[in-house]
Amino acid sequence: xxxxxxxxxxxxxxxxxxxxxxxxxxxxxxxxxxxxxxxxxxxxxxxxxxxxxxxxxxxxxxxxxxxxxxxxxxxxxxxxxxxxxxxxxxxxxxxxxxxxxxxxxxxxxxxxxxxxxxxxxxxxxxxxxxxxxxxxxxxxxxxxxxxxxxxxxxxxxxxxxxxxxxxxxxxxxxxxxxxxxxxxxxxxxxxxxxxxxxxxxxxxxxxxxxxxxxxxxxxxxx
Amino acid sequence: xxxxxxxxxxxxxxxxxxxxxxxxxxxxxxxxxxxxxxxxxxxxxxxxxxxxxxxxxxxxxxxxxxxxxxxxxxxxxxxxxxxxxxxxxxxxxxxxxxxxxxxxxxxxxxxxxxxxxxxxxxxxxxxxxxxxxxxxxxxxxxxxxxxxxxxxxxxxxxxxxxxxxxxxxxxxxxxxxxxxxxxxxxxxxxxxxxxxxxxxxxxxxxxxxxxxxxxxxxxxxxxxxx
Numbered sequence: 001x002x003x004x005x006x007x008x009x010x011x012x013x014x015x016x017x018x019x020x021x022x023x024x025x026x027x028x029x030x031x032x033x034x035x036x037x038x039x040x041x042x043x044x045x046x047x048x049x050x051x052x053x054x055x056x057x058x059x060x061x062x063x064x065x066x067x068x069x070x071x072x073x074x075x076x077x078x079x080x081x082x083x084x085x086x087x088x089x090x091x092x093x094x095x096x097x098x099x100x101x102x103x104x105x106x107x108x109x110x111x112x113x114x115x116x117x118x119x120x121x122x123x124x125x126x127x128x129x130x131x132x133x134x135x136x137x138x139x140x141x142x143x144x145x146x147x148x149x150x151x152x153x154x155x156x157x158x159x160x161x162x163x164x165x166x167x168x169x170x171x172x173x174x175x176x177x178x179x180x181x182x183x184x185x186x187x188x189x190x191x192x193x194x195x196x197x198x199x200x201x202x203x204x205x206x207x208x209x210x211x212x213x214x215x216x217x218x219x220x221x222x
Numbered sequence: 223x224x225x226x227x228x229x230x231x232x233x234x235x236x237x238x239x240x241x242x243x244x245x246x247x248x249x250x251x252x253x254x255x256x257x258x259x260x261x262x263x264x265x266x267x268x269x270x271x272x273x274x275x276x277x278x279x280x281x282x283x284x285x286x287x288x289x290x291x292x293x294x295x296x297x298x299x300x301x302x303x304x305x306x307x308x309x310x311x312x313x314x315x316x317x318x319x320x321x322x323x324x325x326x327x328x329x330x331x332x333x334x335x336x337x338x339x340x341x342x343x344x345x346x347x348x349x350x351x352x353x354x355x356x357x358x359x360x361x362x363x364x365x366x367x368x369x370x371x372x373x374x375x376x377x378x379x380x381x382x383x384x385x386x387x388x389x390x391x392x393x394x395x396x397x398x399x400x401x402x403x404x405x406x407x408x409x410x411x412x413x414x415x416x417x418x419x420x421x422x423x424x425x426x427x428x429x430x431x432x433x434x435x436x437x438x439x440x441x442x443x444x445x446x447x448x
Contacts, residue, residue: 029319033249035316035317036254037254038321041321042308042312042322043258043308045328046328047327047329047331048307048331048334049261050261052336053339054257057256057344058253058254060344061246062246062247101345102347106348106349107351107394122230125228125274126277136247138241138244139241140240140241142290143239144235145236148229148235150230151435152233155433157238160238160240167431170433171430171433172436173433175380178397178414178439178440179350179397180414
């Protein structure tokens, strides 16, 4: 048993992940921690939730579903033109064929970035996001700065991510106001002809599949 | 409703700040609030539009000052009381962070989401899409205008497109209508389209000439704009 395994419920003390593990774990709980704990206990005591189901839900999105799913799809589309065409024609069924289907990805659309059009996805009204292919959204995607600015100043948002696009490219922002969920198919970088699908997938970032980044070739990696 | 959640086009929030190697959750309570929301949704007493509507009831100043999972928690608490799972007195105690004693705790009830059913629940394809043959009011290429609607209840037509002219670029088929669905007034199924608005139509002549925003809008939000 390591010095960090205290044998008590993980939820008691993992609220400050970036903390120095040398400190004693007796800091007072915050208001929201106490509130959620009281709510969970109440719902469990009333027999309304199964605590094991809660653990399973958390584990699924923490360790199983994430942007590696989407990256695999992108790499396959870059290497298999027939698959790419099916993906663009019927994203929902094509993704379902790979097992990437379900909650917050029931109806999917794939948007192809080209030399003329750069697509970017936002949900200004809440934070809709394609969970089966990208997992749960990052904080910046859910934050007011992104939700407010993506539609009025998408080029400014891209600059926040270090991306500058020429004026002759149309920046096309997709506001996910309905139950369609959007995945951006980024442009394949140059100089990757010899790479395998798995090597290509390793180049694809989550942000590139939201449309706030472009995919760099391996030689461009920092 | 014209709430603080309708953020598109607002100024003053500062830059977007990505976090390198971001974890799925930033705190234990976020994990539990997320999972409680999904698990209680398994009772099927409310739908997704009702969940969104509940989160939008948070007072605007509070909404802007709180995080995503705090919005979720607010919405869940509201729905739990509205649907009788939790009494207002119990909720008040929860919100003070006090444990609520239950005289006779019971085992997990039939109807609660079980661990064994989680993956099935997450993968099922029960969607907002409606398998019904309903005529589309518009076709791809049609010029349309987003109607100037300001309902007090839940709606998915953002303020920044109301009154603006665009073109239908995709007909996505027939979906549940959120305004009625959130109010428990039925699905009112109708077509949803991606409508492309030029950046200049939305934001004026200073916007880049080629840029655009596509917004998914239902038939009831649109009128012809020949």
